[in-house]
Amino acid sequence: MGITITYLIITVYSISLLLIFFYSLAQLNLLVNYLGQKRKNKEAPKYNLLDPKEIPFVTIQLPVYNEQYVMERLLDNIAKIEYPKSKLEIQVLDDSTDVSVLETAKKIEILQETGLDIKHIRRTNRQGFKAGALKEGLVTAKGDFIAIFDADFLPSSDWLKKTVIYFKDEEIGVVQTRWGHINRDYSTLTKIQAFALDAHFTLEQVGRNAKGHFINFNGTAGIWRKECILDAGNWEGDTLTEDLDLSYRAQLKNWKFKYLEDVETPAELPVVISAARSQQFRWNKGGAENFRKTVWSVVSAKNISFKTKFHGVMHLLNSSMFLCVFMVALLSIPMLYIKNTYDHLGWVFEATNFFILSTIILFVCYWFTYKSIQGSSFNSFVDYIKIFFTFFSVALGFSLHNSIAVLEGHMGKRSEFVRTPKFNLNNIKDSWKGNKYLTTKLSPNMILEALLMLYFLFGMYSAIPLNDFGLFPFHFMLFLGFGYVFFKSLFAARA
Secondary structure (H helix, E strand, O other): OOHHHHHHHHHHHHHHHHHHHHHHHHHHHHHHHHHHHHOOOOOOOOOOOOOHHHOOOEEEEEEEOOOOOOHHHHHHHHOOOOOOHHHEEEEEEEOOOOOHHHHHHHHHHHHHOOOOOEEEEEOOOOOOHHHHHHHHHHHHOOOOEEEEOOOOEOOOOOHHHHHHHHHHOOOEEEEEEEEEEOOOOOOHHHHHHHHHHHHHHHHHHHHHHHOOOOOOOOOOOEEEEHHHHHHOOOOOOOOOOHHHHHHHHHHHOOOEEEEEEEEEEEEOOOOOHHHHHHHHHHHHHHHHHHHHHHHHHHHHOOOOOHHHHHHHHHHHOHHHHHHHHHHHHHHHHHHHHHHOOOHHHHHHHHHHHHHHHHHHHHHHHHHHHHHHHHOOOHHHHHHHHHHHHHHHHHHHHOHHHHHHHHHHHHHOOOOOOOOOOOOOOOOOOOOOOOOOOOOOOOOOHHHHHHHHHHHHHHHHHHHHHHOOOOOHHHHHHHHHHHHHHHHHHHHHHHO
């Protein structure tokens, strides 16, 4: 290995480690904010819903696309929302192209007969995808406040009563609630997804919101002030995460966001890895697209503090961490050989401590968020250790897939909004096989994931002749992670 290539590998490896370390420090700062916020009990002005004069008009928007398995459940649940019918409108923004359109129309007719103000809004095309549907619905929406739910979300009957009250503060543009998971324990895959989302909806959302840093509307389970949407420039479909895009444009115009950790809105997690893949790809590519679109506006803004800018940049770079992790993983084996070939470069490997320290920081941060939902008993801590390292391994296994999404986002490569298939599965005995919305095509990335699984098996083997086992646990987790993603994808496609 030439000395030029050697130094190039060391440079890329070290920069990637450093960026991951900065990310972990940002997470640690959010943990401090989170713990500080938990000790506070701020009173905010609220609408008195017992006074008819204070009850605001709300429009609920349900953007759907080919949701045959969950439409009836969605509409039955929304119909149970406790709110004066004279102050409530429901828009079913239906871009579907299959038989679910007719079934939805029939269900809506039945609900209309009960006196519910519910409309079936159809478009002639899917221009702008979800963002386009929300924007078109907004044109005729009667409400001053717009609640949005994806097809797999099941808000409680008193959800509006718990959320819309905070808009009495005229500076608040959005109220966002925490996602719950109706099928958390369905499989290892759902447990991992729930674990990651719980960290976002506790540590990150509370930690940022507590200090007035930018947070994001999560696309669903929240309410917008209609005036805020319009003032921020309305929905735009030029990124795959239109929610993050509009959130930043609104906050740059000084609108405040209210996050309610104590209000849980249950939803269904993807149970098949192909569905999780498409969701991860959309979220991570959308994050990179928004970094490309928004970061300069954040950095150059005159109305926000340096710390808010820092957290904003780190927030927009969240998905890019997968690229850093993948580079560290890929270069770790060449680095192992460099370490044992060039004695004078031994000092460089002290940088590895950054990765160990970053892992410890994330372990501590995620424990506080895990115990806030799952409890803090000894058994809970043991379960946490298991799920943390399982999550860590599988996240490493997704790093190639998500890195490709991030690179496409940063390069400006456009792609279609691929929505996540829903299943309506209530317990582990229910089967997802036969779901007509699942893709049967094998991802070309799978071949690379299989090769990477073997590559990190070679990394573990390399430790033996070199008598250097420092990276062995890391390579073992990478081997398990890529193996899990590859074989789960293969078996799901064959099923």
